[in-house]
Amino acid sequence: MEIAAVEGSLSAIGYGLAAIGPGIGVGLVFAAYINSTARQPESSRMTLPYVWIGFAVIELLALLGIAFGFVFSGGA
Incomplete structure (x- = not known):
């Protein structure tokens, strides 16, 4: 009986x-926006730019995670 070897890069793991954190963060940002809009609908236009800024910053963390994964693995 032969045991199969697992091949691949640890950077994918x-x-x-690393993608778990930004995924949770995006969910929390939009959940907070929905909650604040449900409580005070007239403030939805004022808080929407902050939602997109928060989303962009959180997604930047995800992109940094994949970039550092490539840098530390030595691949291009």
Whole structure:
């Protein structure tokens, strides 16, 4: 009986773990926006730019995670 070897890069696992944080963060940002809009609908136009800024910053963290995964693995 032969045991199969697992081949691949640990950076893929690292990025998968690094993507959990931004995924939760995006969910929290939009949940807070929906909650604030439900409580005070007239403020939805005022808070929407902050939602997009928060979304962009959180997604930047995800992109940094994948970039560092490539840098530390030595691949291009």
